[in-house]
Amino acid sequence: MEQGRCTAIVLAAGQGKRMHSKIQKQFLEIGGKPVLYYSLHCFQESPLIQDIILVTGEEMISYCEQEIVKKYGFSKVRKVTAGGKERYDSVYAGLLCCQDTDYVYIHDGARPFITEEMVLRGYEAVKRTNACVMGMPSKDTVKLADSSGYIKETPDRKIVWNIQTPQIFSYDLIRGAYESIRKKDMTGVTDDAMVVEQETGTKILLVEGSYQNIKITTPEDLAIAEAFLRY
């Protein structure tokens, strides 16, 4: 079977406001290495990934080139590019840098626990469907709230998933969806699946990620991440 060409877009242009740290969370160290190192390492090692685009803040480009890409030998990184104000702006900047690719893995650099097995599961799914996202069934009961903070609805937990990254699409599909949605108001768009759902109506497959694939968001996540690294 012919292998499609895959590019990973790794997002590291966020401010990390919920971390309340002077250093942006993707550059904080866990296990003696920056959070961002771990997902880049996974994509570097995966034989399914040919190219990596790293998206970061304009002011961090040279730091990333020297202290991350060069230092750790991430030879698949083709470009370190500037992101934008919102996550979706950074994704779009990454999409513009992709060259000759069939599939893209869009991944939060703040999720260090992606594994090569997940990359493979995603590849098998995207080859069949053109669009899939990683996530895990919710362990908690989920409530929808009304605008006054009262419970409005309790969805059946069996069909509730917590969504993660990578989110994986055929390049033409995700590029077209982003081109189309960018002409409109993107307020409230928090992941890439939403862009494809809204703009194309394509059915998107949910693929199991892992319960360890957390997004480092608030300070206690760093302690959890350290524990996972010792696990």
Ligand SMILES: Nc1ccn([C@@H]2O[C@H](COP(=O)(O)OP(=O)(O)OP(=O)(O)O)[C@@H](O)[C@H]2O)c(=O)n1
């Ligand atoms: N303008 C942005 C915003 C987010 N991200 C990236 O998208 C991922 C998920 O975003 P999130 O966890 O929300 O990161 P921040 O926006 O940095 O966090 P916060 O909302 O607490 O400021 C992170 O890897 C982050 O670096 C990005 O590349 N560009």
Ligand SMILES: C[C@](O)(CO)[C@H](O)COP(=O)(O)O
């Ligand atoms: C894409 C994402 O990681 C899926 O859970 C999440 O939606 C990113 O949201 P954030 O507001 O940028 O944390």
